[in-house]
Amino acid sequence: xxxxxxxxxxxxxxxxxxxxxxxxxxxxxxxxxxxxxxxxxxxxxxxxxxxxxxxxxxxxxxxxxxxxxxxxxxxxxxxxxxxxxxxxxxxxxxxxxxxxxxxxxxxxxxxxxxxxxxxxxxxxxxxxxxxxxxxxxxxxxxxxxxxxxxxxxxxxxxxxxxxxxxxxxxxxxxxxxxxxxxxxxxxxxxxxxxxxxxxxxxxxxxxxxxxxxxxxxxxxxxxxxxxxxxxxxxxxxxxxxxxxxxxxxxxxxxxxxxxxxxxxxxxxxxxxxxxxxxxxxxxxxxxxxxxxxxxxxxxxxxxxxxxxxxxxxxxxxxxxxxxxxxxxxxxxxxxxxxxxxxxxxxxxxxxxxxxxxxxxxxxxxxxxxxxxxxxxxxxxxxxxxxxxxxxxxxxxxxxxxxxxxxxxxxxxxxxxxxxxxxxxxxxxxxxxxxxxxxxxxxxxxxxxxxxxxxxxxx
Ligand code: MN
Ligand code: MN
Numbered sequence: 048x049x050x051x052x053x054x055x056x057x058x059x060x061x062x063x064x065x066x067x068x069x070x071x072x073x074x075x076x077x078x079x080x081x082x083x084x085x086x087x088x089x090x091x092x093x094x095x096x097x098x099x100x101x102x103x104x105x106x107x108x109x110x111x112x113x114x115x116x117x118x119x120x121x122x123x124x125x126x127x128x129x130x131x132x133x134x135x136x137x138x139x140x141x142x143x144x145x146x147x148x149x150x151x152x153x154x155x156x157x158x159x160x161x162x163x164x165x166x167x168x169x170x171x172x173x174x175x176x177x178x179x180x181x182x183x184x185x186x187x188x189x190x191x192x193x194x195x196x197x198x199x200x201x202x203x204x205x206x207x208x209x210x211x212x213x214x215x216x217x218x219x220x221x222x223x224x225x226x227x228x229x230x231x232x233x234x235x236x237x238x239x240x241x242x243x244x245x246x247x248x249x250x251x252x253x254x255x256x257x258x259x260x261x262x263x264x265x266x267x268x269x270x271x272x273x274x275x276x277x278x279x280x281x282x283x284x285x286x287x288x289x290x291x292x293x294x295x296x297x298x299x300x301x302x303x304x305x306x307x308x309x310x311x312x313x314x315x316x317x318x319x320x321x322x323x324x325x326x327x328x329x330x331x332x333x334x335x336x337x338x339x340x341x342x343x344x345x346x347x348x349x350x351x352x353x354x355x356x357x358x359x360x361x362x363x364x365x366x367x368x369x370x371x372x373x374x375x376x377x378x379x380x381x382x383x384x385x386x387x388x389x390x391x392x393x394x395x396x397x398x399x400x401x402x403x404x405x406x407x408x409x410x411x412x413x414x415x416x417x418x419x420x421x422x423x424x425x426x427x428x429x430x431x432x433x434x435x436x437x438x439x440x441x442x443x444x445x446x447x448x449x450x451x452x453x454x455x456x457x458x459x460x461x462x463x464x465x466x467x468x469x470x471x472x473x474x475x476x477x478x479x480x481x482x483x484x485x486x487x488x489x490x491x492x493x494x495x496x497x498x499x500x501x502x503x504x505x
């Protein structure tokens with residue numbers, strides 16, 4: 048009898064064809080868009096196809112009803128109403144759909160030495176040197192003075208043109224190579240090449256003028272409209288299988304669209320659960336969850352209040368009870384052990400790619416600072432659901448003690464008095480333009496979220 052614990056690679060027991068099929072839909076989801084707006088649009092399209100209805104079109108909510116609410120085109124809530132009243136609690140899986148990227152500055156366009164360039168301001172935690180010399184695309188929205196909205200998505204298709212940030216050749220990089228990695232590329236160096244043909248020979252601003260002409264003629268955008276626009280450069284390449292055995296997916300923005308997709312697919316499988324099942328896709332996690340579309344917004348509380356009003360007698364106390372009786376999986380990625388960089392990890396307490404969904408009891412940094420620490424009672428009850436459903440799971444910490452740190456939306460959902468634990472997919476090269484996950488972990492996360500939705504913990 049083996050009394051020890053060892054986390055286990057999940058491939059041996061996995062249904063390989065189910066795992067690989069699931070990853071095909073996932074790659075399509077990633078390729079449907081690069082901005083948080085495009086991903087919300089695609090998630091909504093999928094949910095509507097599966098019968099989810101706009102909550103504003105309903106007068107009352109009955110058990111089994113499937114509804115959605117879009118938050119300012121950058122967040123999405125999906126719910127399947129439970130047989131029990133909402134005040135008895137709900138099962139929430141919350142993921143984020145924003146990812147590190149390069150936002151355009153308000154006044155981005157300039158010409159320098161015959162090149163048209165656009166200035167950017169990076170969003171989220173990036174290693175800046177990783178964002179040069181790769182194909183970039185541009186997406187977002189421009190609102191015209193008359194209120195018309197222009198959806199921008201330039202460079203998404205593989206045969207489209209793209210944009211890029213140049214880097215200095217090694218032959219002349221003596222100065223750059225002597226700096227440390229964090230200073231090799233500065234924030235103001237992330238300036239994107241967007242054109243090079245002058246309108247009129249000899250005019251120093253002629254390339255910029257030519258680009259403004261193209262923007263006006265082809266995209267109906269004038270320079271002044273950049274001031275109020277929301278536009279972002281992201282990697283242009285599509286998601287790809289990685290490895291001879293195609294066991295991994297490499298793509299931009301898998302933090303946290305891998306959990307968002309797993310949570311979305313899980314709720315699509317749910318019909319008339321005991322507890323109301325909710326999938327919440329939020330924005331702004333990468334910059335601290337602030338603002339109207341972040342997890343700190345009142346948006347979600349207001350939606351729960353609305354849903355109680357439409358399914359029960361409304362009372363402020365019922366709203367509070369709904370949260371107190373709720374359970375939340377904060378569905379976010381964690382760092383997978385990287386054999387290329389073993390030293391930041393503590394091997395006995397770190398998640399591994401291919402070993403299933405990873406539960407993180409706490410995140411934070413230093414002495415667990417800034418962490419929501421899930422109770423042992425909650426963790427054990429979730430583990431029971433995993434084991435009852437034969438789901439491959441593991442746990443761990445983010446690196447060595449005092450090695451760094453990070454957080455998720457867990458602390459903000461926990462502040463609403465919901466029992467919360469982090470549960471997501473381990474990622475290699477997190478926050479890089481080409482993050483890597485194991486298809487096994489994606490599939491086990493989907494199965495985990497689905498089993499959680501079907502459970503009745505409290
Ligand atoms: Mn994340
Ligand atoms: Mn992140």
